[in-house]
Amino acid sequence: MISIKKSLLLLLSLLFVLNNVFAQEKFTLSGTITDTNSNETLIGVNIIFPDLQTGTNTNEYGFYSISLPEGNYKVQISYLGYSTITETISFSEDKSINYKLAETTESLDEIVIKQDVEKLNIKKPQMSVNALSINTIKQMPVIFGEVDVIKSITLLPGVTNAGEGSSGFNVRGGAVDQNLILLDEATIFNSSHLFGFFSVFNPDAIKDIKLYKGGIPAKYGGRVSSVLDIYQKDGNSNEFHMNGGIGIVSSRLLAEGPIKKGKGSFLFGGRSSYAHLFLPLFDIDNIAYFYDLNTKLSYRLNDNNSIYLSGYFGRDVFNISDSFENTYGNTVVNFRWNHLFSDKLFSNMSLIYSDYYYGLNLDFVEFDWDSGIQNFNFKYDLKHYVNNNFKLEYGLNSIYYKFNPGEIQPSTESSGINPFKLTDKYAFENAVYIDAEHKISDKLSVSYGLRLSSFLRLGQDELNVYENNNPIIFNEELQIYEKAEPIDTENFSRSDVIESFMNLEPRLSLAYQINDNSSVKASYNRMSQYLHLLSNTTSPTPLDVWTPSGKYAKPQLLDQVAVGYFRTFKDNEFSLEVESFYKTIKNRIDYVDGADLIANNAIEQVILNGEARAYGLEVLFRKNEGKFKGWFAYTLSKSEQKTEGRTALETGINNGQWYSTAYDKTHDISLTGSYELNDKWTFGSNFLFQTGQPTTFPNGQYEYNGITIPNYESRNSSRLQSYNRLDISATYNPKPNSTKRWKGEWVFGIYNVYNRRNAASINFGENRMTGRNEATRLAIFGVIPSVSYNFKF
């Protein structure tokens, strides 16, 4: 504790000294940059002073601030798909200028789209980050024509998922639950619809996404693998507009417009899939659908204050011949207040409520099941533009969690099921952080920060007590782990702290610019994660529950180092990023063989704390401009975990040996591109190749009690066949030069063009009729054509 306090003090005083050293007689230019038509704030707009060879860009709220010496300077303001503003400003005092950028109207002869938000910034110390604009995402071919944020990021280096129909994504050999997914700063606990076929983000309501794979700024914490930061649109505060799309799986509609012209706006978006689609096999009353609602109200009170209220509500609903009903989804409500203390100090306060609900009604066995997680989140973040060479970000974050691991209710009077409630759990997570971005010389930029996080597991009812605090006993004779019987239970009040953890998380990245178009970067980050998703299936399912760290499940601790080489060619027409990373994670939960996690009130009896490690090399080569744009990504990596016995007599899991995680893909290649033939037609294509995912096959069989049992080899020691697939799409704009308000486009796509039957899994079992052993391949999607129509007016 003392060392933590000391180092914090040290850091603060260091920052203070630096602050003074770099302070000079300069004036500040600040303001907000928006779209002329919609008044939507723009993220990542470049503000460049060519004479001074300096510049900055707008933050997540469209705000910028830069310090300049006295004089007259030319300024260029540029952003993807927008006309650049060039003007001269004279400085003799601090100025606040809000710029409005107009979208370029593309003409046939001159199509120049610069993806500025995605542009490689070789000077900034931030590495291992990929940004995608929603326009890029929309041009990628996708299954059923459903534009999908999560699917699109799996085409980036270092990002994979466990296969078709699997929830979530894996970053640099990390698990699905190790990704922090933020929608307008609110945590999303489950990012998938229909068990992973679609993601929960309505593409029409999204502005930009940013994925941090390493070198993660101190602002973020609570998950160890990555941060996916997603920003929703604010809504058009000038005019009322609608847009939407009709596809074969779902339809979307989004309305936006002013509450008060130029000041306030609203946005309402809805998306729903069609019923029955996924269950065409049975001619009875089956229902399977999902829907999302996105809302946002924005209001600019004055130049220094803006407020936002945003919400998300999504559900998946399944109903199978009334005997099985399943509903699950996320709810998020979020209030934010942007306040400018001065032209150099920007602040944002967020009050967030989010929950994840999972409900099941099994009529044929006569019970209902409910589970979920609720949290209240307070964030206060400040950005301090001290001077052009020194920026500070600092703030705090408090989250209160309530976990409902499950409740069973008989659904009929005659039901043989007794009501049963798994014990609710409570926790409180707090963090303070400070992060500095510091330009030490023209060549060297550093960013360094520190996050102090703490986690308090709060009092609950019926906490099991075990002999010697050991909930899982190793049976030496049979060489298996067995559940220990609790010797007692303890009851606590909500305000008691059962267990507390505190971690200091240093973050460091540096960039050294070799010349105008190349740089090397390095980073180190330590992160801690206090929540665990309990899942021992190959792919997480919606009914997996989250559990907090406590007496038996320790927080996961990550250390990651990464180095990289970055280069742009031909004035940023091409860019190359090569990165290598190595990371280790302590206290990764692992499950003993056959652990049953569903409705388990004593998870501690089936888990052990292990470790994980991953390392790899990533290459991303991009063409950023012109009629043809796209990238080639290659990842060579290894992801493993190990759980040793707690004493020399125990075997641990998988005999205490390192074994491949289910998402270890040695080679991962993706090629994606789009080509604008003319102003009517645009074509897109993806090609993916991945090493088959690790799996466990039988290495023998035996007979027991009249059935044949496969006997399995050690965990994940075989692999499925390699995964590969080609997708194509074409977008047709029938009247590109129409001046009518209504604009429409058709998107045609073919997913898995050569109809490869990529195995999602191979199951081994006895044919019930012949009694013979078989290997059955489950392939989820063959060739799937699609068509959708998008419109706006």
Next chain:
Amino acid sequence: MKKYIYILLGLLIFSCEDVIDVDLNNAGPKLVIDASINWFKNTTGNDQSVKLSLSAPYFDDAVPPATGAEVRIIKASDAVFIFTEEGTTGIYKNSSFIPQLNETYSLEITYQGETYTATETLKSVVDIDYVEQNDEGGFSGDETELKAFYTDPVDEENYYFFEFISDIPEIPDLEVYDDEFTDGNQIFGFYTEEELEAGDLVTIRNYGVSERFYEFMFILLQQNSEEGGGPFETQPATVRGNCINETNPENFPLGYFRLSEVAELIYTVE
């Protein structure tokens, strides 16, 4: 009950399945102990058998018997029952076995110079009260469902092993249940089969089993079932029963030594 959730998740997938050839690794043979002492209610329970076999490569058509072993069961140190092999079938029989509820028994096997042992308790079971038939069951709405009701004794932990044997599939349908959420209630064992017709006979057996057997069988069934596997299934592993190799612990046997009272009901499909 938990298993249904997995099955349902599996069914919802928009997918296609086909049988393929896979090259598998092959571990050497292990002794497989299928020592199931079944005391059917209202019988003496004197005739019992133990089946010994060896594990084999996964796609082999049959598994070889383990012959020439010495097999005996010791009843709480006051009686020893010697099981003798019928020819070279790997089936070892005894016709003077004395079953006693809640009594502890030990199994001793000597096979190819190695000694294998296990200890287990003979568990009691309640009767099957009645069977309910529903012809509009299953997920397609036209399967025949049977619910075999039994009444769980209150305030004690009970574990059940159900076997449904009909002539239609080659292999029996096995289920295990615990009473964690059903303690003291009338509850049922559940069987569903598409092709059952009026007049077909279904043999329903309910075995009383120990917690360890329940855990063992729970994992075994997850790994064996046709519906099993798939992205929502738990990672499979070698399942260790309650038998150990005293001579060479590394060469552990597979299978289980179970002793159960059995309630049996033969149901004629209506």
